Amino acid sequence: MQLIECPWCGPREETEFHYGGQAHIAYPETPSELTDTEWAQYIFFRANPKGLFAERWSHSGGCRRWFNAVRDTRTYTFLATYRSGEPQPEVQS
Amino acid sequence: MADTLYRSQVLPSDVFAALPEGLSVTIESHVAMAGLRLRDLAEVLNTTPPVQPNTWAATPDGQMVWLGPDEWLVTSRDQQPHELESTLREAVKERGGAAVDVSAQRLSLRLSGVLARDLLSLGCSLDLHPSVFTVGSSAQTALGMTNVVLLALDSAGEDYRIFVRSSFAGYLADWIVDASAEYVN
Numbered sequence: 001m002q003l004i005e006c007p008w009c010g011p012r013e014e015t016e017f018h019y020g021g022q023a024h025i026a027y028p029e030t031p032s033e034l035t036d037t038e039w040a041q042y043i044f045f046r047a048n049p050k051g052l053f054a055e056r057w058s059h060s061g062g063c064r065r066w067f068n069a070v071r072d073t074r075t076y077t078f079l080a081t082y083r084s085g086e087p088q089p090e091v092q093s
Numbered sequence: 094m095a096d097t098l099y100r101s102q103v104l105p106s107d108v109f110a111a112l113p114e115g116l117s118v119t120i121e122s123h124v125a126m127a128g129l130r131l132r133d134l135a136e137v138l139n140t141t142p143p144v145q146p147n148t149w150a151a152t153p154d155g156q157m158v159w160l161g162p163d164e165w166l167v168t169s170r171d172q173q174p175h176e177l178e179s180t181l182r183e184a185v186k187e188r189g190g191a192a193v194d195v196s197a198q199r200l201s202l203r204l205s206g207v208l209a210r211d212l213l214s215l216g217c218s219l220d221l222h223p224s225v226f227t228v229g230s231s232a233q234t235a236l237g238m239t240n241v242v243l244l245a246l247d248s249a250g251e252d253y254r255i256f257v258r259s260s261f262a263g264y265l266a267d268w269i270v271d272a273s274a275e276y277v278n
């Protein structure tokens with residue numbers, strides 16, 4: 001078990017959180033002009049890096065807010081958490 | 094014979110009758126509760142909603158608990174649920190806020206006594222020492238296997254209020270009684 005730092009509530013047990021996949025994926029600006037292939041790319045295709053990964057998390061057992069985190073997928077270490085709308089911080093693994 | 098349980102009384106009245114010395118739990122029925130959403134902050138019920146996460150503020154007859162950056166839980170001992178809802182709604186509607194009666198959503202339990210903090214620590218991972226979690230502190234967190242809103246009512250770690258979802262109140266009551274067994278001499 002580890003603690004995850006909710007940008008609102010502070011450090012909480014990992015079990016209070018839910019995972020929400022890759023962060024910073026913008027909704028298409030002109031959805032009606034997308035081809036099926038482009039839609040599929042937007043909906044289904046995600047990065048799967050070994051190392052630093054910016055992800056969405058929800059503090060579902062607490063304040064129920066979505067936020068973003070940079071996690072090292074090799075070690076499961078959370079290197080940064082930040083509120084939605086804030087830029088991804090520069091961190092080193 | 095077992096009590097018949099109703100939406101307004103989700104626990105048998107004697108469920109906490111046999112707790113050990115130094116621990117008492119009171120079922121606080123008839124507490125009106127409303128969910129308040131508001132971005133453009135204003136004074137409501139003579140109280141400014143607390144903006145600091147994990148805190149609560151006193152209102153004239155209840156509490157205003159921080160649930161999120163634009164969300165609070167407002168409780169009232171004196172007002173009827175529909176009165177609380179309409180009072181809040183009148184106060185915030187001009188600012189685009191919203192108020193919804195959620196009185197039936199949660200049950201309020203008052204946990205007090207010298208063993209109170211020790212008991213909570215058996216099922217709650219937060220640091221509840223009064224130097225950290227003191228009067229005015231609140232937390233939405235897990236207690237046992239259920240989610241609660243936990244409020245510190247004093248600065249000695251001996252007086253807490255727990256809001257638990259009505260359908261989990263029976264579970265939490267069982268958990269409290271079970272966890273307190275180790276303090277029985």
Ligand SMILES: [Zn+2]
Pocket residue numbers: 006007008009010059062063064065
């Ligand atoms: Zn949170």
